[in-house]
Amino acid sequence: MGEQIIGRELAHVLRTGPFSAALHLAIEASGLRLEQIQTQLAEQNIMVSQTTLAYWRRGRSRPERPASLLAVEALEGILGLPADALTAQLGPRRPRGRWLDHPPGTMQMADVWSDTGSLDGLLEAVATPVHNILYRVSLHDLFTIGPDRGAVSLVTRAVVRATADKVSRSVFVYHNDEGEGGLPTVHPVRNCRIGRTRSDPDEKFLVAELIFDRVLDTGETAAVEYETRFGPGVRADHYHRAFPAETGDYLLQVQFDPDALPARCFRYSRRRENAPDQGVREVLVGSTNGVHRADSDVAPGLVGLRWEWE
Template sequence: MGERIVGRELAQVLRTGPFSAALHLAIEASGLRLEEIQARLAEQGIMVSQTTLAYWRRGRSRPERPASLLAVAALEGILRLPADALTAQLGPRRPRGRWLDHAPGTMELAEVWSDSESLESLLEAVNTPVHNILHRVSMHDLFVLGPDRGLVSLTTRAVVRATADKISRSVFAYHSDEDEGGLPTVHPVRNCRIGRTRSDPDERFLVAELIFDRVLGTGETAAIEYEMRFGPDAFSDHYHRAFPAETGDYLLQVQFDPAALPARCFRYSRRRENAPDQGVREVWVGSTYGVHVVDRDIAPGLVGLRWEWD
């Protein structure tokens, strides 16, 4: 009886929408788990995380990029639906929220991270309208490694200026491209508190709100500090900061433990995460076991340091 009800509801929603309801009922009717659907997509060379599938299913985001539309077409076959049954529910791309609006000299946050559908889903779930409304006056990252070469913490200090009234928060994204270790935890340090957080362990993205200690008017600034703490199995041989918009000053410091000094360190920049390195130059470890780079008037893209242990 229950299966017949699901079948009738699915037939109805395939005529009327919305996409999320159609996908949800189609998954229910199929009896497949999200991990099974993800695996079948992967067999066709289509990589979509379980988190993204769950967000599509619950209506927290929807597929819009070309790669995601290919995934929807594949889902129709996996879920034994007629061709275009789900695709027809999507219609034209919906207007973006203010945090995704383009302005001259800017990029979408997800675009910097190689057009990540996963990151876009997380940002939409947090839905903090600050992209291109806060000008990044300066940023300072302190990346600390321990004696076992593992990651310890990342402390960020930022000064931002509001370009509109009633701005009370910012948002940041962290991506780990390492296979080992979980995502870090986020902790406020000064002049802010942590709001909504969302993560995708499969794609290894973390997104969090930073709520200021006061509401900003146009031209007013906030100086905030927050810290990410890593678990015992977190390792990396690089760190880079993504800039979706022009930024005034950036200081990146990497602090090594005296018991685990790298053989060489290099500064680099990229237009996007998957783009080739540019401006590569070697930097030297100082007598206090740290390296740093300083940049001014940074264009959208990434700036980072990488190191070699041997």
């Protein structure tokens, strides 16, 4: 993992948690082995086993006793972190249930979209945790428009990093906010398969599990690719991606058929789906009939491109 990537992800988890991910990335950034960290703690008369450090790092246990909290304070100095950078992550015990409360810097999944009467129920039916266990390192969407100005496909490539042990899946949510045409189908392309799917044709929501090709422990990554295929009649004059949590890098490309080139194209952001556009700026379609936007350190909300046909 490159030092720049580690530094950016460390800054993110120091804001949002959890403790295990912050400790793991701080150790990675320091370049120290657990044996060296244990030795430096012992030099301060703080005795912590390497096994305990490994458990803290992987989220299998957390420091709670006074002696353990003293060790965490010492770790901040050893790892070159600001005072309270790690201890601030240690609040009350978190619920042990499968659904985790969303940390600062995230939004509830249903809060991103408008008209979400059924979305909570669909997410519960799929029962996939959304927040706090996967950090999206990068995301790439390629949205294709056909000659009839309709949506053809959306190919998504994602790199995610686990912030807890035993993470095996993510969740895909699609909302047809245009209201025309039916719901698409989702197909695995690389390093994943599609699990349970649930939909609400009336409110135009589709929710599906993306099951990784292996189980991830803390700090491990998955690189997955999947394709969303649209049926006839799904007209499109925009595409936006919803981000319930902060994300590292995002690339959105829209590829137009040569017989369906837009007159103008704009980039925009929104806090929620039904909120007003922000940061609107015109972008030019290239000679190969495509347009794109690239963003780093994406905040929760929506990021997209829209276009005018006439």
